[in-house]
Amino acid sequence: MSGKDKYYNKAKQEGYRARSAYKLKQLDETAGLLGEGNTVIDLGAAPGGWLQVAAERVGPDGTVVGVDRQRIDPLEDPEATVEYVRGDMTDEDTKAEIRERVGAGDDTGGPADLVVSDMAPNVTGEYSVDHARSVHLARQAFEVALELLDSGGDFAAKVFDGQDLDDFEADVEAEFEYAHRVRPDATRDSSSEVYLVGKGRLTAPVREGDTRDVEIVDTGRDGDGIAKIEGFTVFVSGVEEGETVTVRIDDVKPRYGFAQPIE
Template sequence: MTRKDHYYNKAKQEGYRSRAAYKLKQLDDLENVISGGDTVVDLGAAPGGWLEVAAERVGPQGRVIGVDLQRIKDLEMPGGTDRIETIRGDMTEDRTRDRVTDAAAGSVDVVVSDMAPNMSGEYSLDQARSLHLARQAFETALDLLDSGGNFLVKVFDGPDVDALRADLEGEFQYVRATAPDASRESSSELYFIAKGRLTGPVREGDELEVEIVDVGSEGDGIASIEGYRLFVPESEKGDVVEVRVDDVKPNFGFAERIDRD
């Protein structure tokens, strides 16, 4: 049995709307993108296979919001569907984004996108359109995600994909590219898993002058930049030092002193 037939039949047997459900299962098993209680936004959600998996993973305390230009038929889930909401609209329009924000109560933990263009049969054109959709999803994720949030997006491999990865790495703590087993054998689709949305005012490599306002339990000095904590070894409270940021986390970072180089 081919891989295509295997996952198609498996989806039918297990009651999922599409074989794509197993892509999200495998990607989430690989990197723990979705946690119980999360609020997840699924872009390009029709026909609903990813919505079904996301709803299972977030559990009864979570929430899943599916967005698509196409109508998504009502889902039936064990335990009910109160945690699932579908929105018909275009995420590039402010009106749709406002509806998603309202549905999420202003807090989104994960954005996922399995969007693909209508296929023309000309790979270079289809790949360029796929990249455009991935970048639209990326921009949407930056607008919606809380600090520390996760993003998962599909793109067809080809030109400028490395540039997309570089941009993701500038906005997330960790980025991985992979292709799940459930993808068709002939497919060139690639999934970027980006974890730990960075919203702080500094980035790795930044050089700046800071004042040490406190000392942490490990003895490192702590500077505060717009409320963001930056740990600086070999410094004391009251010091004003020049530093280079060498590691950035969603809620704090680490820097080394360069005024002693």
């Protein structure tokens, strides 16, 4: 193949701007990231291969925003609404422009269903340095995702495997229902890159293991008591409406949680 692999040639044949388009396709098939009508923010989007895939999969009712310091040539005949933001993803003005492009004001919460990053550092050849830089970039994307994701939204970022990945994965898992690593088939055999995926952004005011004093304000259809913590719904077993009890949070989902009363 004259030094080019099958995904490079496939991208040329199928009109994708980069072979990495197949990585996003495979990430989506593995982790269920892209849905019809979704709002997707692609950090470090140039030259636009991931934008092409995202536009195809979110369809005409979806919106895709590509963010990069470099200019991105507009897609031809995109399936979705595609917006382009030129700037540093960590800059407040850039984040404000992203919100504007998707019709979300500063006080409306996260506008995105998915934030993705395929960014990689300039490789020095010294693996420990390259790994650390890749984690730093991925952490920057993660911080942006925490600001821009809606409750229940997803995150995926490329990182080089190495000693700092466990800590980063733990930090992602703390903010999502769960986190896991995915290595798409389109990744070159010689590459150490993996994608860290966070599923189900948690915006609740509580986390698993927390204790709270709550008032049971209603009863759910399955008989559990319902409490509200800063507007967040918590189902509490074995209690009656009108009680005030101390509970331990056992499980947290994007839009509700479960708890048990404690003595």
